[in-house]
Amino acid sequence: MVVPLSGSLSFLLLVTTATTTTFATGIRHGSIIQKPSSGVPTFREAPKFRNGDVCSSNASERIHIAITLDANYLRGTMAVVLSVLKHSTCPENMEFHFLWGKYDPDVLRSINTTFPYLNFRVYRFDTNRVRGKISRSIRQALDQPLNYARIYLANILPPDVKRVLYLDSDLVVVDDIMKLWEVDLQGKVLAAPEYCHANFTQYFTDLFWLDKELSGTFKGRHPCYFNTGVMVVDVDKWRQGGYTDKVEDWMAMQKQKRIYTLGSLPPFLLVLAGNIKAVHHRWNQHGLGGDNIEGKCRDLHPGPISLLHWSGKGKPWLRLDSRKPCAVDHLWAPYDLYGSPVHSLEE
Numbered sequence: 490m491v492v493p494l495s496g497s498l499s500f501l502l503l504v505t506t507a508t509t510t511t512f513a514t515g516i517r518h519g520s521i522i523q524k525p526s527s528g529v530p531t532f533r534e535a536p537k538f539r540n541g542d543v544c545s546s547n548a549s550e551r552i553h554i555a556i557t558l559d560a561n562y563l564r565g566t567m568a569v570v571l572s573v574l575k576h577s578t579c580p581e582n583m584e585f586h587f588l589w590g591k592y593d594p595d596v597l598r599s600i601n602t603t604f605p606y607l608n609f610r611v612y613r614f615d616t617n618r619v620r621g622k623i624s625r626s627i628r629q630a631l632d633q634p635l636n637y638a639r640i641y642l643a644n645i646l647p648p649d650v651k652r653v654l655y656l657d658s659d660l661v662v663v664d665d666i667m668k669l670w671e672v673d674l675q676g677k678v679l680a681a682p683e684y685c686h687a688n689f690t691q692y693f694t695d696l697f698w699l700d701k702e703l704s705g706t707f708k709g710r711h712p713c714y715f716n717t718g719v720m721v722v723d724v725d726k727w728r729q730g731g732y733t734d735k736v737e738d739w740m741a742m743q744k745q746k747r748i749y750t751l752g753s754l755p756p757f758l759l760v761l762a763g764n765i766k767a768v769h770h771r772w773n774q775h776g777l778g779g780d781n782i783e784g785k786c787r788d789l790h791p792g793p794i795s796l797l798h799w800s801g802k803g804k805p806w807l808r809l810d811s812r813k814p815c816a817v818d819h820l821w822a823p824y825d826l827y828g829s830p831v832h833s834l835e836e
């Protein structure tokens with residue numbers, strides 16, 4: 490059940506618990522009071538991006554992009570949206586699905602004013618669903634419940650969404666996202682770049698590897714690391730295969746025995762590593778935030794790049810603000826909408 494609001498943008502507010510019960514709460518038109526924003530930064534309005542001639546006008550051929558909406562990462566989320574639209578041949582065919590932990594009218598207004606032409610829907614991710622299942626990782630930011638929302642996409646998104654592209658908030662796309670979106674999944678539930686040269690052993694503890702029953706889960710598979718910050722997911726197949734439960738089962742296991750040290754990544758690897766559709770590495774040049782502890786500067790890997798991802802501790806907006814940016818952070822800066830337009834007039 491969905492309550493559409495009027496306006497030029499297709500805007501729906503769905504309050505969705507991450508269970509099978511979905512209920513909607515419409516926000517009454519005009520109930521969002523114009524008041525000085527409470528801690529939500531100000532952003533410049535993005536231009537309107539128009540479809541090219543080749544684009545489909547069939548509404549059921551939309552490109553669905555899911556991304557989390559966290560007041561702390563809002564600047565990053567805005568940059569993701571801008572970068573996607575800017576490089577897209579069919580920007581008007583994009584539909585964004587924002588997942589947030591708690592309803593925040595200031596954040597909603599901020600999106601609306603920054604991207605007045607955006608097709609988007611907003612969903613509440615019930616963080617209670619994971620709160621008891623998260624075990625502490627090596628970096629506190631990885632333990633935020635919203636980080637786990639990607640596991641519940643199939644439960645949260647409405648049935649008309651058959652495929653979704655999940656994106657983290659600390660990346661920018663520098664190519665037409667349609668090329669990634671159209672990937673032939675070849676029967677797999679998920680597509681992402683795969684890294685078979687990475688040392689897979691390190692993602693799990695000795696306790697895991699020494700336990701024949703636990704590590705036996707990888708038997709008959711050739712598991713490789715993949716990053717969960719950029720994933721194309723067949724939502725129908727995910728539902729049918731009960732993948733949410735499978736991932737949750739491993740999180741429950743982690744509560745009993747410490748089988749890994751990172752946050753939401755290892756349970757994904759446990760269920761899907763070695764069983765995904767691999768796409769070109771250009772779609773996730775990750776690790777630009779440095780490691781999880783210090784976040785030191787890192788260079789780009791050689792080869793073509795379609796997506797830059799500041800995974801790791803360092804975030805480009807923080808490093809740019811601190812006036813100690815890394816070289817790669819200057820690649821993020823052109824997508825930064827932070828700041829008020831009045832500022833430039835006054836200069």
Ligand SMILES: *[C@@H]1O[C@H](CO)[C@@H](O)[C@H](O)[C@H]1NC(C)=O
Nearest residue numbers: 495496497521597598601605
């Ligand atoms: C969003 O903006 C449109 C106009 O661009 C307006 O009609 C609508 O009421 C706004 N909605 C919210 C929730 O601010």
Ligand SMILES: *[C@@H]1O[C@H](CO)[C@@H](O)[C@H](O)[C@H]1NC(C)=O
Nearest residue numbers: 545546547548549550551651
């Ligand atoms: C729109 O696209 C859907 C899915 O590809 C297709 O089933 C439908 O026939 C199309 N509708 C029109 C009017 O072309």
Ligand SMILES: *[C@@H]1O[C@H](CO)[C@@H](O)[C@H](O)[C@H]1NC(C)=O
Nearest residue numbers: 687688689690691692693695
């Ligand atoms: C892979 O990582 C494990 C655990 O960190 C380590 O013991 C092992 O030596 C590494 N293997 C290689 C080939 O680097």
